[in-house]
Amino acid sequence: MKGYNGLYLMGNFPDPEAFVEASNAGLAFFDFLEVGVPFSDPVADGPVIERAAGKVLAKGYRAEDIFASIEKIACPPGKKIYIMTYANQVFARGNGAFATMMKRSGASGIILPDVPSVERARFENDFARYGIDLVRFITPESTHEQIQNAVPGARGFVYCISIRGITGSALVLDAETKRKIVYARKYSSAPVVLGFGIRDAHSARIALEHADGFIMGTRAIEKLESDGVSGLQGFLKEIAMALAE
Amino acid sequence: MKKLPDERGYFGEYGGKFVPETLINALEELERAYRAFQKSRDMKNELKNLLINYAGRPTPVYFAANLSRKTGVEIFLKREDLLHTGAHKLNNTIGQGLLSRFMSKRRLIAETGAGQHGVATATVAALLGMECTVYMGSVDIERQAPNVARMKLLGAEVIPVESGSRTLKDAINAALRDWVKNVRTTHYCLGSVVGPHPFPMMVRDFQSVIGKEAHAQMRKQWGGDPDFVVACVGGGSNAAGIFSGFLHLTKIKLIGVEAGGYGNAPGEHSARMRKGRRGILHGCITYLLQSDDCQVLPVHSVSAGLDYPAVGPEHAFFKDNEIVEYVRCSDKEALEACLMLSKLEGIIPALESSHALGYVLSKRKKFKGARVLVNLSGRGDKDMDIIRKETRI
Numbered sequence: 050m051k052g053y054n055g056l057y058l059m060g061n062f063p064d065p066e067a068f069v070e071a072s073n074a075g076l077a078f079f080d081f082l083e084v085g086v087p088f089s090d091p092v093a094d095g096p097v098i099e100r101a102a103g104k105v106l107a108k109g110y111r112a113e114d115i116f117a118s119i120e121k122i123a124c125p126p127g128k129k130i131y132i133m134t135y136a137n138q139v140f141a142r143g144n145g146a147f148a149t150m151m152k153r154s155g156a157s158g159i160i161l162p163d164v165p166s167v168e169r170a171r172f173e174n175d176f177a178r179y180g181i182d183l184v185r186f187i188t189p190e191s192t193h194e195q196i197q198n199a200v201p202g203a204r205g206f207v208y209c210i211s212i213r214g215i216t217g218s219a220l221v222l223d224a225e226t227k228r229k230i231v232y233a234r235k236y237s238s239a240p241v242v243l244g245f246g247i248r249d250a251h252s253a254r255i256a257l258e259h260a261d262g263f264i265m266g267t268r269a270i271e272k273l274e275s276d277g278v279s280g281l282q283g284f285l286k287e288i289a290m291a292l293a294e
Numbered sequence: 295m296k297k298l299p300d301e302r303g304y305f306g307e308y309g310g311k312f313v314p315e316t317l318i319n320a321l322e323e324l325e326r327a328y329r330a331f332q333k334s335r336d337m338k339n340e341l342k343n344l345l346i347n348y349a350g351r352p353t354p355v356y357f358a359a360n361l362s363r364k365t366g367v368e369i370f371l372k373r374e375d376l377l378h379t380g381a382h383k384l385n386n387t388i389g390q391g392l393l394s395r396f397m398s399k400r401r402l403i404a405e406t407g408a409g410q411h412g413v414a415t416a417t418v419a420a421l422l423g424m425e426c427t428v429y430m431g432s433v434d435i436e437r438q439a440p441n442v443a444r445m446k447l448l449g450a451e452v453i454p455v456e457s458g459s460r461t462l463k464d465a466i467n468a469a470l471r472d473w474v475k476n477v478r479t480t481h482y483c484l485g486s487v488v489g490p491h492p493f494p495m496m497v498r499d500f501q502s503v504i505g506k507e508a509h510a511q512m513r514k515q516w517g518g519d520p521d522f523v524v525a526c527v528g529g530g531s532n533a534a535g536i537f538s539g540f541l542h543l544t545k546i547k548l549i550g551v552e553a554g555g556y557g558n559a560p561g562e563h564s565a566r567m568r569k570g571r572r573g574i575l576h577g578c579i580t581y582l583l584q585s586d587d588c589q590v591l592p593v594h595s596v597s598a599g600l601d602y603p604a605v606g607p608e609h610a611f612f613k614d615n616e617i618v619e620y621v622r623c624s625d626k627e628a629l630e631a632c633l634m635l636s637k638l639e640g641i642i643p644a645l646e647s648s649h650a651l652g653y654v655l656s657k658r659k660k661f662k663g664a665r666v667l668v669n670l671s672g673r674g675d676k677d678m679d680i681i682r683k684e685t686r687i
């Protein structure tokens with residue numbers, strides 16, 4: 050598939066076995082996997098991902114259980130697993146304890162949507178010691194100065210949040226945001242990847258016109274829930290074919 | 295002591311700005327506007343004028359003679375229940391409404407638990423000709439129905455929140471999500487000293503009028519300082535407001551009262567200071583009721599306004615530095631205090647405020663002969679259904 054692309058799945062959703070299978074299926078097409086470690090109050094997420102997180106928590110799965118599943122994913126060389134969770138999951142456990150769990154599971158990057166650039170340092174430095182990348186963000190609100198500060202030292206990839214909004218919203222790239230992506234790519238040695246609102250080949254293509262890659266989340270969770278692993282696999286394959294190099 | 299928070303929004307180790315990157319510039323814009331506001335004589339005069347002529351400040355300090363005789367404690371009440379709309383919340387929403395206008399944001403959003411902050415926001419929106427959307431958990435919509443009707447009458451849209459525990463915490467989640475979407479046109483009028491910087495500082499400052507007045511009133515009208523100042527702590531805004539007038543007087547003991555609910559197990563209380571540990575929720579580092587898997591725990595209080603798993607970061611700082619003592623009052627003690635104040639003084643207090651009074655009454659031996667100033671943060675009309683149900687009147 051064209052670009053440097055990520056697939057978001059919720060850890061242990063809909064159950065641990067299906068999650069691991071879906072992850073392996075996803076890694077056949079995508080360059081990285083983003084695994085949600087559920088948090089009770091996911092303020093950056095829309096209803097689909099919030100509900101998935103709620104179901105995983107209601108079954109009694111803890112972060113440790115998610116990491117045990119991640120360990121079972123067959124991550125091909127050159128591909129990568131990121132964790133996506135909220136600041137409290139890391140902070141209240143301690144950065145070192147969380148990073149140790151990640152390391153053991155094979156995950157090597159982390160995305161914390163409620164940790165903006167101004168609060169980054171207290172996490173980034175600790176994680177770097179474990180060889181774990183804390184992903185940096187740019188948004189439609191970012192100024193040129195903020196992009197210049199965020200992007201040059203970025204590791205892994207730069208997460209470009211496509212819209213003012215939460216996961217599961219529709220993709221609308223305004224002209225200003227497109228200019229910001231161009232600007233970010235100029236300064237970044239890491240790929241600039243567009244997330245939020247990528248639901249199908251059409252929106253993925255729009256993302257790839259402007260950015261180095263895309264992340265798909267909400268739609269994948271919906272597919273997995275309604276059509277199972279094979280349904281998701283078929284859906285991802287269609288997208289990969291539509292976006293073949 | 296150095297003025298807190300620091301420039302990054304920290305009270306010692308607590309506070310900060312843990313929100314999506316998309317909101318960072320809006321928070322900075324808000325802080326700049328607030329600094330400009332503090333320097334502008336015109337804006338300060340406008341706020342002052344509204345507080346006096348619209349909201350009804352100053353509110354009195356009343357010596358509750360009947361209650362004092364009965365209990366052997368000299369009890370003074372700071373009457374925020376007499377403020378327009380029936381609670382201290384309006385002090386903050388008038389300030390933030392003016393700031394929002396200054397930033398040319400014509401839409402206000404708010405979360406609400408007891409409905410008092412929602413009503414206060416809807417009121418200011420009506421006054422300033424702004425659009426208003428209030429998020430409220432569906433559990434709270436049910437138990438604070440009169441306030442829902444008031445918000446609608448004032449022209450606000452009330453959106454029920456059905457996720458999570460369907461109370462205050464979830465209303466804040468929903469408001470934050472709205473803000474991320476509409477950040478260009480909308481001001482999030484946060485109702486307590488919680489959330490990301492600059493809210494804990496700004497809301498405290500807008501509520502500090504309570505403490506400033508009370509301090510002067512005690513000296514001028516009531517023969518001197520109190521020995522104790524007691525306030526209930528939900529997010530902590532009425533407490534932060536009244537404490538701010540007495541912090542410089544180290545002889546005066548400050549007491550913050552949390553909701554003890556009906557038990558010690560998770561989901562039976564909202565005692566963050568007693569049972570919580572450091573965490574991050576809704577934008578700040580603070581004491582948080584959380585499981586050992588670091589998930590936010592369910593909370594309970596008979597009063598919707600104290601039913602919150604986190605607490606303002608400045609209060610967390612006050613606790614660690616023993617500047618304020620944090621204690622608990624149970625549902626039952628609060629209800630008893632509510633009945634007693636109604637019967638003895640003809641004042642029906644909000645169930646939130648009843649926790650502050652309930653602590654003093656249930657520990658009256660500890661306070662024997664002392665002068666105790668209680669912040670009566672609101673009136674109890676909104677709670678009549680619950681009071682009737684719980685006390686079988």
Ligand SMILES: Cc1ncc(COP(=O)(O)O)c(C=O)c1O
Pocket residue numbers: 381382407408409410411485486487526527528529530531532533598599600644646647671672673
């Ligand atoms: C009357 C009254 N008192 C107290 C509170 C608790 O809030 P805070 O702790 O911010 O004063 C509320 C909140 O809804 C309230 O309505």
